[in-house]
Every structure is written in structure tokens, then in C-alpha cells.
Amino acid sequence: MPDLALTKKDFTSDQEVKWCPGCGDYSILSTMQSFLPELGVPRENIVFVSGIGCSSRFPYYLETFGMHSIHGRAPTIATGLAISRPDLSVFVITGDGDSLSIGGNHLIHSLRRNIELKILLFNNRIYGLTKGQYSPTSETGKVTKSSPLGSLDTPFNPISLALGAEATFVARTVDSDRKHFTEVLRAATAHKGSALIEIFQNCPIFNDGAFDIVKDGDTKGAALLQMVHGQAIKSETHGLVHDGASLKVVELSSVSESDLVIHDAHNADPSYAFALSRLSSSDLSHVPVGVFRDVERPGYGSMVNNQVSEIIAAQGAGDLNTLLTSGDTWDVQ
Amino acid sequence: MTKPVVSLDQVTIRFAGDSGDGMQLTGDRFTMDTASLGNDLSTLPNYPAEIRAPQGTIPGVSSFQLHFADHHVQTPGDAPDVLVAMNPAALKANIKEIRRGATIIVDKDEFTTRNLSKVGYETNPLEDGSLDSYKVHAVGLTSLTVAALSELSLTRKEAERSKNMFALGLLTWMYHRPTESTENFLKAKFAKKPEILAANLLAYKTGWNYGETTEDFAVSYEVAKAQMPAGKYRNISGNTAMAYGLIAASQRSGLKLFLGSYPITPASDILHELSKHKKFGVITFQAEDEIAAIGSALGASYGGALGITTTSGPGVALKSEMIGLGVMLELPLIIIDVQRGGPSTGLPTKTEQSDLLQAMFGRNGESPVAVLAPSHASDCFDIAIEAARIATTYKVPVFILSDGYIANGSEPWKIPSVDSLPELHVEFAKSQENFMPYLRDPKTLSRPWAIPGTKGIEHRIGGLEKADKTGAISYDPANHDLMVRARAAKVAGIEVPDLVVDDPSGDADVLILGWGSTYGPIASAIESLRESGQKVAQAHLRYINPFPKNLGAVLEKYPKVLVPEMNLGQLAMLLRSQFLKDVIPCNQVRGLPFTTQELIDTTMAVIHA
Numbered sequence: 001m002p003d004l005a006l007t008k009k010d011f012t013s014d015q016e017v018k019w020c021p022g023c024g025d026y027s028i029l030s031t032m033q034s035f036l037p038e039l040g041v042p043r044e045n046i047v048f049v050s051g052i053g054c055s056s057r058f059p060y061y062l063e064t065f066g067m068h069s070i071h072g073r074a075p076t077i078a079t080g081l082a083i084s085r086p087d088l089s090v091f092v093i094t095g096d097g098d099s100l101s102i103g104g105n106h107l108i109h110s111l112r113r114n115i116e117l118k119i120l121l122f123n124n125r126i127y128g129l130t131k132g133q134y135s136p137t138s139e140t141g142k143v144t145k146s147s148p149l150g151s152l153d154t155p156f157n158p159i160s161l162a163l164g165a166e167a168t169f170v171a172r173t174v175d176s177d178r179k180h181f182t183e184v185l186r187a188a189t190a191h192k193g194s195a196l197i198e199i200f201q202n203c204p205i206f207n208d209g210a211f212d213i214v215k216d217g218d219t220k221g222a223a224l225l226q227m228v229h230g231q232a233i234k235s236e237t238h239g240l241v242h243d244g245a246s247l248k249v250v251e252l253s254s255v256s257e258s259d260l261v262i263h264d265a266h267n268a269d270p271s272y273a274f275a276l277s278r279l280s281s282s283d284l285s286h287v288p289v290g291v292f293r294d295v296e297r298p299g300y301g302s303m304v305n306n307q308v309s310e311i312i313a314a315q316g317a318g319d320l321n322t323l324l325t326s327g328d329t330w331d332v333q
Numbered sequence: 334m335t336k337p338v339v340s341l342d343q344v345t346i347r348f349a350g351d352s353g354d355g356m357q358l359t360g361d362r363f364t365m366d367t368a369s370l371g372n373d374l375s376t377l378p379n380y381p382a383e384i385r386a387p388q389g390t391i392p393g394v395s396s397f398q399l400h401f402a403d404h405h406v407q408t409p410g411d412a413p414d415v416l417v418a419m420n421p422a423a424l425k426a427n428i429k430e431i432r433r434g435a436t437i438i439v440d441k442d443e444f445t446t447r448n449l450s451k452v453g454y455e456t457n458p459l460e461d462g463s464l465d466s467y468k469v470h471a472v473g474l475t476s477l478t479v480a481a482l483s484e485l486s487l488t489r490k491e492a493e494r495s496k497n498m499f500a501l502g503l504l505t506w507m508y509h510r511p512t513e514s515t516e517n518f519l520k521a522k523f524a525k526k527p528e529i530l531a532a533n534l535l536a537y538k539t540g541w542n543y544g545e546t547t548e549d550f551a552v553s554y555e556v557a558k559a560q561m562p563a564g565k566y567r568n569i570s571g572n573t574a575m576a577y578g579l580i581a582a583s584q585r586s587g588l589k590l591f592l593g594s595y596p597i598t599p600a601s602d603i604l605h606e607l608s609k610h611k612k613f614g615v616i617t618f619q620a621e622d623e624i625a626a627i628g629s630a631l632g633a634s635y636g637g638a639l640g641i642t643t644t645s646g647p648g649v650a651l652k653s654e655m656i657g658l659g660v661m662l663e664l665p666l667i668i669i670d671v672q673r674g675g676p677s678t679g680l681p682t683k684t685e686q687s688d689l690l691q692a693m694f695g696r697n698g699e700s701p702v703a704v705l706a707p708s709h710a711s712d713c714f715d716i717a718i719e720a721a722r723i724a725t726t727y728k729v730p731v732f733i734l735s736d737g738y739i740a741n742g743s744e745p746w747k748i749p750s751v752d753s754l755p756e757l758h759v760e761f762a763k764s765q766e767n768f769m770p771y772l773r774d775p776k777t778l779s780r781p782w783a784i785p786g787t788k789g790i791e792h793r794i795g796g797l798e799k800a801d802k803t804g805a806i807s808y809d810p811a812n813h814d815l816m817v818r819a820r821a822a823k824v825a826g827i828e829v830p831d832l833v834v835d836d837p838s839g840d841a842d843v844l845i846l847g848w849g850s851t852y853g854p855i856a857s858a859i860e861s862l863r864e865s866g867q868k869v870a871q872a873h874l875r876y877i878n879p880f881p882k883n884l885g886a887v888l889e890k891y892p893k894v895l896v897p898e899m900n901l902g903q904l905a906m907l908l909r910s911q912f913l914k915d916v917i918p919c920n921q922v923r924g925l926p927f928t929t930q931e932l933i934d935t936t937m938a939v940i941h942a
Contacts, residue, residue, distance in 0.1 A: 013793070015793075015805070042788065043788075043791050044785060044786055044787055044788045044789070044790070044791055045785065045786055046785075047785050049632070052796075059793050059795075060793050060795075060806070062793075063791055064791050065785040065791050065792065065793075066792075066793035066794070066795075067635065067662075067793070067794055067795055068793065068794070068795025068796065068797065069628075069658060069795065069796060070654055070655065070657075070658050070796050073624060073625075073628045073654075073655065075625075075628075076593075076620070076624060076625040076626075076627075076628025076629050076632065076655075077628045077629070077631055077632035077635070078632060079618070079620075079625070079628070079629045079632060080591060080593055080618065080628065080629030080630055080631065080632030080633035080634075080635075080636070080638075080640065081632035081633060081635055081636045081785075082632075083591075083616060083618060083629070083633070084589055084591050084616060084632075084633040084636050084637075084638045085633075085636040085637070085638075085785065085786070087786060088636070088785050088786065105621055105622060105625070106621065106624075106625055106628075109620075109621035109625065304616055304618075305616075307611055308611045308612075308614055308615075308616065311611050311612045312611075312612050312614075315612055316612070317612060317613070317614075318580075318584075318610060318612040318613035318614075320580065320581060320584045320613075320751050321750075321751045323577065323580065323610065323613075324567075324577060324581075324748050324749070324751070325565060325567070325748055327567055328365050328368070328369055328514055328567060328568065329565050329566060329567045329748070330368065330369045330371065330565075330566050330567075331564070331565050331566070332371065332558075332561045332562070332563050332564060332565075332566060332747075333563055
């Protein structure tokens with residue numbers, strides 16, 4: 001890794017940050033700014049592309065290239081950029097409304113193709129910028145401005161959705177846990193293809209305390225099931241055991257350490273990671289965090305560019321005159 | 334005994350059959366053989382949106398019309414001189430458009446009671462005298478083909494499938510077309526299927542021999558070469574010409590070509606063609622939807638590629654918001670709209686020019702883009718290069734409004750030498766301090782193309798309003814007013830060539846002003862009108878936004894300006910609003926190009942009004 005001697009300050013733009021006081025986005029931004037020097041990529045080769053929503057203001061605050069695009073479409077723009085410029089490191093910044101509602105189609109297709117994008121999904125389970133409507137990750141029954149009698153929607157589980165979309169890297173972290181978030185970022189950026197990171201993010205204005213159970217010192221130790229490759233999956237009080245074809249959370253006191261599931265993020269069978277994803281209940285009593293799945297599959301951009309370079313190697317670069325005069329031609333004297 | 338040969342100056346032939354009968358291929362081959370003989374020509378494929386509509390029905394009829402001549406040809410021809418009808422449905426669907434006295438060749442084997450009643454013929458038109466004013470050749474195309482192929486080990490059904498080659502062979506004899514090119518084509522196409530190759534070649538030769546030997550065909554015809562400027566020629570369709578023009582633009586600019594596209598009729602052939610040419614560094618991305626298609630193209634543009642998206646009207650509707658982002662980001666972007674009948678799904682395989690106002694105004698806010706329109710099939714090549722010039726010079730989205738007629742229609746094209754093509758000079762912003770992403774070039778009003786990977790010019794852009802020069806987010810009222818006007822002024826100031834008026838007398842009674850694919854029919858009508866002594870002028874718009882600078886003066890000069898369009902008057906609306914000129918609209922939306930005759934009739938009515 002080249003030593004570019006960059007610091008967090010080098011990645012901080014001159015723009016005034018305009019999120020609400022106490023917003024989880026501040027800590028996400030700070031963690032990202034601290035992490036980027038470690039990436040070893042020059043600032044000019046990093047691009048953040050976002051959609052619309054509170055989270056999507058993120059690129060303005062980073063001293064890299066950035067584009068604040070339109071609602072839900074950041075993966076499409078990032079796809080064209082990443083394919084045509086494989087030399088760049090491209091991040092997508094999105095929220096639960098942006099990526100799972102209006103932009104749901106683009107999220108699943110970029111994951112399925114394994115485009116070389118690192119997608120950070122800020123999940124606050126609410127529409128913030130439009131001032132408090134329920135989102136595709138809001139709990140059923142949630143009372144909001146647009147659901148005074150409670151939301152009727154069944155929420156998406158973003159991890160399950162991503163795994164169903166053939167994602168090769170899927171992880172979850174919490175906005176305020178800088179250390180854990182940094183570890184996940186490190187793993188995601190080391191991954192060759194698409195990476196989706198779901199970040200539980202608190203919205204102090206419209207959905208305050210939504211993730212308290214996994215953030216408060218009193219409760220988080222029990223709630224967060226830590227997934228570390230090669231180690232037993234467990235929280236401070238609970239662990240994970242096999243239950244037939246499925247997985248089950250049990251009290252640590254009721255089983256021996258050797259009964260616990262040893263995490264295998266590289267398991268080729270996505271049903272393992274899917275089973276892990278189903279453990280995250282709506283009430284957050286048990287939430288797996290860390291890397292659910294990290295498997296290798298050729299990235300789309302590299303394959304596209306290989307097709308081009310292979311045909312040029314085999315047949316030579318195209319010649320315009322040869323192309324224009326190809327097929328049936330005739331001469332007029 | 335040698336049969337007499339009659340010389341003709343022009344012929345229009347229509348091949349019609351079931352959509353499974355291979356009429357498009359038959360027409361294509363006859364076209365290629367005609368082109369290589371040196372006739373000028375123009376074609377009009379016309380096929381249903383359904384891949385295989387029920388066999389033998391009117392909705393399932395597919396046709397291919399070809400007009401060729403010993404002189405310059407402007408249109409695929411109004412009324413065919415020859416109809417080849419492979420079944421009763423093809424006869425019934427086309428007979429109204431065939432001129433009296435025309436030659437009709439039918440497959441009499443298909444004129445069974447069942448097939449006749451399927452399309453509502455109560456009596457057999459081959460026997461009831463209803464075709465007496467035509468020269469009818471009732472040929473057993475099916476039975477003769479099957480008999481000829483009896484030596485081959487094919488099922489009857491397989492043998493029948495070669496009947497289109499029998500018909501092609503017969504027409505090839507009738508019009509003295511060369512056979513080598515079609516034989517070579519078949520050999521290449523069926524190289525891995527020797528039985529099918531043998532069947533097609535044999536059917537083709539048998540059809541040719543049938544014409545040569547049978548008494549039913551007493552004469553054959555010759556059409557001499559057309560006088561065309563010296564050079565190397567090929568036949569080309571609008572969609573292929575567009576794809577080649579885009580590759581040429583990429584080569585001449587040094588920019589990587591990136592196409593983001595979602596399959597849609599009648600634009601998909603541009604995607605197909607470009608995807609074949611990866612050795613030019615072309616990247617084609619078949620996206621999950623129309624929005625992702627243009628989004629990926631805009632993302633590639635942002636990274637310094639020539640970003641292009643191809644679609645048709647319904648796709649443009651979906652892309653609107655992204656085009657608006659392109660306007661705001663001030664990045665190069667080419668949007669190719671191969672127009673078809675609308676609204677909604679409309680007529681997917683039929684032509685129309687009804688997306689003009691959508692291209693001009695179909696976005697939220699004041700959202701100006703450049704709009705160009707090719708006049709005929711091979712003009713798509715030049716217009717693609719022009720679009721790249723404007724997009725990269727002015728950092729603006731550029732629409733190309735092609736349509737189904739010129740996209741699928743073909744004509745001979747004098748292949749330009751590569752050196753004669755315009756050089757496209759593209760500059761990216763260089764590393765610098767205090768970079769201003771929205772500092773405008775004083776001449777073009779364009780902002781710099783500042784691509785990632787350039788040290789020191791890291792910056793953020795987006796869909797929110799920008800502050801002048803710095804590009805920072807700005808909600809300042811005066812700044813918004815300034816920026817809206819700046820974007821409008823930039824597009825209004827795009828340099829485009831003056832409109833050329835063809836007016837030999839200098840004082841024509843009426844100017845016919847068209848745009849896009851109406852060029853051929855208008856030019857053809859003008860020729861006829863002048864031959865009959867009328868004073869008519871022609872001008873054709875390839876640039877619609879901005880209009881050529883002299884357009885106002887041209888409109889002022891002519892008291893009567895006729896504006897034919899395949900819509901209900903969209904260009905007319907623009908001309909009236911911008912120039913306060915009461916132009917005379919001439920409109921039809923039948924899904925087909927104007928006929929020469931209807932334009933002649935309308936013009937005469939205008940002259941005498």
C-alpha cells in the first residue's frame with residue numbers, strides 16, 4: 001500500500017455539515033474520513049455517488065470526487081462510472097428509502113452483477129428529509145405522519161434482500177460503533193466485487209431511539225451477535241446453535257462453547273448467510289453484526305473490460321475504415 | 334428462344350407474407366443484389382409488433398418494400414409496381430396500395446378455401462375476376478419448392494420453408510439481378526447446416542430457372558445503373574449508420590464509447606450493432622431498465638467517456654429525470670430516440686415523429702437540451718458525429734430524433750474516407766489550484782469537463798442548484814435566475830450551420846419545411862411539382878434546438894410555408910411560438926411515411942388557396 005501521507009483532515013471538505021444535531025450520519029462521516037487514509041488510494045481516484053435523502057448529502061463533506069444524484073439512481077450512475085473507469089474506487093451512499101423503495105431495482109441488479117461498488121446503506125427506518133413518513137424498513141404498525149393508524153407494510157430485511165440478489169459481500173454495522181464499522185469497511189474495500197453494508201443509523205428527529213437496544217451500554221452486549229470469520233457467533237449472553245437446517249439463538253449458559261456455530265463468511269452456500277440474516281428480529285433483541293457473506297466471484301467491470309482487451313489481443317484494435325467498408329460494397333467509377 | 338427484355342427507369346416491389354415467411358430476409362437480399370448492381374434505392378420494412386401473429390391472418394402480415402431506379406431515389410415508392418404475396422392475407426392486406434396494372438405474383442398453393450375464409454374472402458380472388466386489372470401470376474411457390482427439394486432428406490415442412498428463396502430466385506431472374514451475393518450470403522449463414530444450405534440454394538436456383546423457362550413469365554426487365562458520384566458504396570440502414578457514426582465519433586475524439594441501453598423496438602438494433610464492436614474499446618451495458626441505462630451513460634460521461642443511451646418514446650419518458658440531471662451537471666450525454674407511434678406503448682413497429690415536444694420540454698424545470706434529427710438513413714452517421722461534437726463542446730445532453738422509418742429503411746451510402754471526418758477536440762480540466770467546476774468558457778458558456786482521477790480538482794456536483802463558478806449548493810434567488818438563464822443561453826448559443834434553402838426560381842410560391850425522416854418524401858414531391866412547372870422551395874431542419882440562425886429570415890421570405898410532420902403539428906407549434914409565423918401544418922399519423930402523392934396534392938392545394 002503506497003504511503004500517501006494523507007490524514008483524516010485531507011478527506012474533510014470545506015463544506016459546513018448540515019445534518020440535524022445528534023444525527024447518526026455525523027459518526028458515519030467521521031469514521032469514513034478517518035478510514036480513507038488507510039485505503040491508500042489517492043483522493044482524486046475516490047468517488048462517492050449518492051441518491052436523495054439525508055444520507056445522500058454525504059459526498060459534499062468528503063474531499064474526494066462526489067456526485068449527489070437523483071432519488072434511487074446512484075447505483076446506475078456508479079455502475080457506468082465503475083465499468084468505464086476501473087481505476088477508480090467508487091462508493092455509493094444511500095438510505096433505506098433511496099435504495100429499497102424508489103431505487104430497489106438498481107440495488108438488486110448492481111449486487112447481482114457484482115459491480116465493483118461499495119454500497120453504504122444508512123438504515124434509519126424512516127423518511128427523514130421528507131419529514132417523517134414510514135419507510136420500507138419501518139416496522140409494521142409504525143405510526144408516522146403518513147400512517148396515523150400504523151403502517152400496513154411488511155418491512156424489507158436489507159440483508160436478506162441483498163443475499164437473495166446474489167450479493168457477494170453483505171455486512172451490517174451500527175453508526176456509533178467506530179471500531180466495528182471500520183473493520184467492516186476494511187473488509188468491504190478489500191472485497192473485489194459489490195459490497196453492501198447496512199448501517200443502523202439513528203434519526204434523532206423522526207425516529208429517535210430506534211436502535212437504542214443495540215447502542216446502549218446496558219443492552220447492546222446481549223443483543224449484538226458478533227460475527228467474526230472462524231469464531232463462534234455469540235453475544236455476551238447468547239450464542240448461536242444449529243437447529244436442524246436452521247439456526248437458533250440460545251442462552252450461553254444452556255450450551256457448551258463447542259456447540260456454537262463457527263462463523264464461515266466464505267461459505268459458498270448463500271442459505272447459511274440467509275439463515276443468519278433471518279435472526280434479526282424487528283424488535284432487535286438479537287442482531288447479528290459483522291460480515292454475513294464474503295465470497296469471490298469475478299467483478300462485472302473487470303469482466304467487461306476483459307472482453308474488450310481479449311478481443312483486441314486476438315484480432316487487433318478496430319480500424320474505422322475497415323468497419324465502414326465491411327460487408328457488401330461496390331464501386332462507382 | 335430468348336425472352337424479350339424491357340428497360341425500365343424505376344420499379345417498386347413489395348414482398349409480403351406471413352411474419353414467419355422470411356419476407357424481411359427476402360427483401361434484404363433483393364436489396365443487396367440491387368445495390369451492388371448500381372441502382373439507387375430506398376427501402377421500407379413494415380412488420381407487426383407480434384413475433385408470430387396467428388398464421389395466415391391480416392395482423393400477421395409482414396412486408397418489405399423496395400424502390401430502385403436508374404436515377405436518384407428519394408422514397409421507398411408510393412404504389413408498388415410488383416406485389417409478391419405469399420398467401421391470401423398478404424394479398425388482402427396490400428392490394429389497396431398496389432397500382433392498377435401492377436404485377437402480382439402469388440403462391441396459389443396457399444389460396445385454399447380455409448386460408449381464404451380466414452381473411453374473409455368469400456370467393457377466390459384468383460378466379461372471381463376481382464384482379465382483372467392486374468397482371469396476376471399464380472405460381473405454385475410451395476408445391477414447386479417442395480418438388481424441387483424432394484431429393485433432399487427434408488420433411489415437407491422444412492422444404493416449404495425455402496419457398497421465399499424460390500420467390501427471390503424468380504424475382505432475381507425477372508429483374509436481372511446478380512446471384513453471387515445471395516449465394517455467398519446463404520453459404521455463410523448456413524455453413525453449419527449443409528442440408529438447409531442445399532435446400533435454400535436449390536430453391537433459389539429453381540425459382541430463377543422457373544422464370545427463365547416457363548411461359549407464364551414472358552418478359553424480364555432491366556433497370557440501368559443510376560448516375561451516382563464516384564466512390565465506394567454500401568447499403569446501410571439508419572440504425573447501422575447511427576452505430577457506425579457513434580464509433581466514428583469515439584475514434585475521432587479519442588473518447589471511450591459507453592452505451593447504456595435497455596431493449597426497445599425500434600432502437601435495439603443500435604445496441605446489437607455496437608455490442609459487436611468491442612475491439613474499438615466500445616462498452617455496451619444492457620441495463621435493468623431505461624433509467625439505469627441512461628444513468629450508467631451519465632456516470633460514464635462523468636468519468637470521461639462518450640456516454641450514450643438509445644431508446645424509443647416510452648423509454649424517453651422514463652429517462653426524463655436523468656436527462657434533467659445531465660442538464661444540471663452540464664455533462665456530455667447523447668440520447669438517441671428512435672421514435673415510434675405513441676402515446677404509451679402505441680405502435681412499436683411503426684414510425685412517427687411525435688416525440689419532438691417531449692425531447693424539447695419533457696422535463697421538470699427550465700431544462701434546455703440540444704435536439705438534432707437525421708434526414709435519411711445514412712444521415713444518421715453524420716448526425717451521430719454532430720451530436721458528439723455538440724455534447725462534448727457544450728457539455729450538454731443532446732437528443733437525436735431518429736424514427737422507425739429511417740432506422741429500418743436503407744439506402745446506398747457513399748462511404749466517406751476516414752480522413753474526411755471531422756476531428757473532435759476534447760479537453761479535460763487539468764490539475765490546478767482553486768478549481769472552479771462551474772466557471773464558464775466565455776465563448777461556448779460551457780463548464781470544464783472535470784473527470785475523476787485528476788489530482789487537485791476534487792469537487793462535488795449534484796442535482797441541487799449550483800452557485801455560479803464554484804458549483805457549491807446555492808439556494809440564492811439571484812443565483813438561480815442567473816444559472817437558469819446561463820444554461821438556456823448556452824444551448825441557444827450552440828453553433829449550427831445555416832438552413833439551406835433549395836429554391837431554383839428564387840421566388841417560389843411555397844416553401845416546404847420539414848425535419849427528420851420526411852426529407853425523402855418531400856424531396857420526391859418537390860421533384861414532381863417542379864417537373865409540372867410549379868415554383869416550390871425546400872428546406873429541411875437537421876437542427877431543431879437551437880434552430881439555425883437564419884431560420885427567421887427564411888420564414889419571413891416565403892408567404893406560404895408548409896410544414897409536413899408525422900405528428901399533429903409539433904414543429905409547427907415551435908415555429909409559431911418562436912417566430913410568430915403562421916405556418917401551414919400538414920399532418921398524418923398512420924404509422925407510415927408520407928406518400929409523394931399526398932404531399933403533391935397538399936402542396937397544390939396550398940398554392941391554389
